[in-house]
Amino acid sequence: MHLPTEQQRQAMKPTRWVLFWRRFFPYQLFRFVLINLRMTAMILKSHR
Amino acid sequence: MARVVILGAGISGHTAALILRRKLGPTHEVVVISPNSRWNWIPSNIWVGVGLMSKEDVTFELALVYRRAGIDYRQAKAVELHPEGNADAGSPFVTIEHTSPDRKGEREDLAYDYLVNATGPKLNFAATPGLGPEGHSLSVCTFDHASETAKALKTAIERMRKGETLTFLVGTGHGTCTCEGAAFEYVFNLEFELRNAGVRDSARIVFLTNEAELGDFGVDGLQIRRSGYVVASSTFAESLFVERGVEWILGAHVSRVDAQQVTYETLDGETHTLAFDFAMLLPPFTGVGLRAVDSRGEDITAKLFAPNAFMRVDADYTQKPYEEWLPADWPKTYQSPHYPNIFAVGIAFAPPHALSRPRKTKNGTVIAPAPPRTGMPSGIMGRTAALSIVDMIRKGDKKPTHTASMGDMGAACIASAGAGFWRGSAVSMTMYPVVPDYKRYPGAGRDLRHTVGEIGLAGHWIKRILHHLFIYKARARPGWWMIPE
Numbered sequence: 001m002h003l004p005t006e007q008q009r010q011a012m013k014p015t016r017w018v019l020f021w022r023r024f025f026p027y028q029l030f031r032f033v034l035i036n037l038r039m040t041a042m043i044l045k046s047h048r
Numbered sequence: 049m050a051r052v053v054i055l056g057a058g059i060s061g062h063t064a065a066l067i068l069r070r071k072l073g074p075t076h077e078v079v080v081i082s083p084n085s086r087w088n089w090i091p092s093n094i095w096v097g098v099g100l101m102s103k104e105d106v107t108f109e110l111a112l113v114y115r116r117a118g119i120d121y122r123q124a125k126a127v128e129l130h131p132e133g134n135a136d137a138g139s140p141f142v143t144i145e146h147t148s149p150d151r152k153g154e155r156e157d158l159a160y161d162y163l164v165n166a167t168g169p170k171l172n173f174a175a176t177p178g179l180g181p182e183g184h185s186l187s188v189c190t191f192d193h194a195s196e197t198a199k200a201l202k203t204a205i206e207r208m209r210k211g212e213t214l215t216f217l218v219g220t221g222h223g224t225c226t227c228e229g230a231a232f233e234y235v236f237n238l239e240f241e242l243r244n245a246g247v248r249d250s251a252r253i254v255f256l257t258n259e260a261e262l263g264d265f266g267v268d269g270l271q272i273r274r275s276g277y278v279v280a281s282s283t284f285a286e287s288l289f290v291e292r293g294v295e296w297i298l299g300a301h302v303s304r305v306d307a308q309q310v311t312y313e314t315l316d317g318e319t320h321t322l323a324f325d326f327a328m329l330l331p332p333f334t335g336v337g338l339r340a341v342d343s344r345g346e347d348i349t350a351k352l353f354a355p356n357a358f359m360r361v362d363a364d365y366t367q368k369p370y371e372e373w374l375p376a377d378w379p380k381t382y383q384s385p386h387y388p389n390i391f392a393v394g395i396a397f398a399p400p401h402a403l404s405r406p407r408k409t410k411n412g413t414v415i416a417p418a419p420p421r422t423g424m425p426s427g428i429m430g431r432t433a434a435l436s437i438v439d440m441i442r443k444g445d446k447k448p449t450h451t452a453s454m455g456d457m458g459a460a461c462i463a464s465a466g467a468g469f470w471r472g473s474a475v476s477m478t479m480y481p482v483v484p485d486y487k488r489y490p491g492a493g494r495d496l497r498h499t500v501g502e503i504g505l506a507g508h509w510i511k512r513i514l515h516h517l518f519i520y521k522a523r524a525r526p527g528w529w530m531i532p533e
Contacts, residue, residue, distance in 0.1 A: 011289070
């Protein structure tokens with residue numbers, strides 16, 4: 001039997017569903033666009 | 049004709065040099081002094097450190113780019129500043145010492161009208177006995193260090209394939225280190241590559257950091273809105289460490305690195321040891337140790353520089369407790385308060401204080417991450433100082449005309465957690481402002497609309513694109529100036 005360590009027990013762990021979305025190509029393409037938009041907003045805000 | 053001398057060709061210095069060259073007419077001179085002959089895109093050194101990239105992928109020859117851009121380049125290091133000149137020379141000058149093979153050791157006095165100090169840090173491995181490539185640990189701070197680390201990793205993988213079980217230690221080599229993000233990236237790329245090599249089960253990986261919480265990154269952590277809650281970045285960071293089977297040790301000051309053993313003190317004041325087979329530990333930074341001399345020949349180093357050898361600029365350096373720290377303490381113009389024709393940008397300027405809460409052990413050991421001044425903020429500072437100098441030269445402005453305080457500046461950061469077009473991942477973070485402002489943003493200290501983070505494959509694609517984009521920009525290829533810092 002594998003018992004989790006204290007560090008493992010207390011931390012939030014991703015579900016299989018979360019791990020799937022992190023690599024799911026169409027969804028990641030959408031996130032790619034969104035993250036770039038966010039970064040562009042940050043760049044514009046910081047270059048005033 | 050005015051001459052602008054830039055000390056250093058890292059992100060901030062190189063950005064300043066290119067902008068100055070583009071904005072100033074050919075009648076003005078731009079000179080860059082850098083001890084290194086190659087420009088290095090440091091964020092990709094972590095990929096050199098795991099053997100995915102070579103030195104050539106992350107560097108290029110500075111001389112070729114500067115020749116094409118019309119920038120005078122000397123491969124040398126600055127050793128002495130004379131901001132008032134001396135008895136022989138009435139105008140300010142800087143003494144440089146050549147580092148190129150053909151002129152090594154030769155000294156030269158270089159007069160300037162404006163000086164941009166962008167020397168970056170001195171990698172202070174000496175702060176911890178045994179730390180660094182000349183001691184018993186590895187580093188990814190330079191491309192040469194990273195190449196050596198990749199070789200050591202290759203050897204370790206061979207040993208594991210032969211049946212050995214090894215302990216990998218990654219993190220910070222001193223209680224006052226900065227750039228925890230680089231250690232974070234390296235540990236996950238290491239873990240990813242060990243999995244790719246089929247030896248992950250034979251590796252124990254330990255992350256040892258001076259951060260009091262994972263995800264602090266020297267910016268006092270982030271608060272992120274997620275699923276109806278405002279959640280600390282430590283929650284997400286811990287989750288990633290558990291998911292990837294990486295153990296962690298927090299609030300640690302490494303006091304000694306011996307062959308295959310590290311000794312460290314934790315915030316509770318206890319001293320521990322940990323045996324390792326492979327250790328990549330980052331060093332703390334100090335300024336490069338420039339000496340400053342006035343017109344009478346008297347040493348004024350302490351006037352221009354803080355005790356950590358970083359240059360004082362227009363910040364509020366009054367010592368005050370964490371609870372009284374304000375964004376307004378941070379510099380806006382990066383101009384020296386003593387000499388209006390001197391600016392210091394990037395890591396070279398002295399921060400007024402840290403961003404993370406400083407902590408001490410019961411033995412008095414300071415364990416406090418230093419504030420990061422790299423990447424996007426560093427480039428913006430270089431641009432800001434350059435544009436102010438352009439206005440001072442061309443329009444005769446007496447004061448800097450451009451400002452960029454880290455208290456009113458955001459940052460975008462992509463932290464790689466493994467490279468691969470289909471299987472890679474990275475943490476994409478944006479934060480605004482870099483310096484927490486609890487008056488404007490009570491509770492979180494930052495604007496929750498602009499302070500976000502997520503992990504996924506898309507982050508890896510962005511990190512890879514940024515690698516090529518910023519090297520293109522640094523090479524001053526057509527349209528480089530349209531790419532923001």
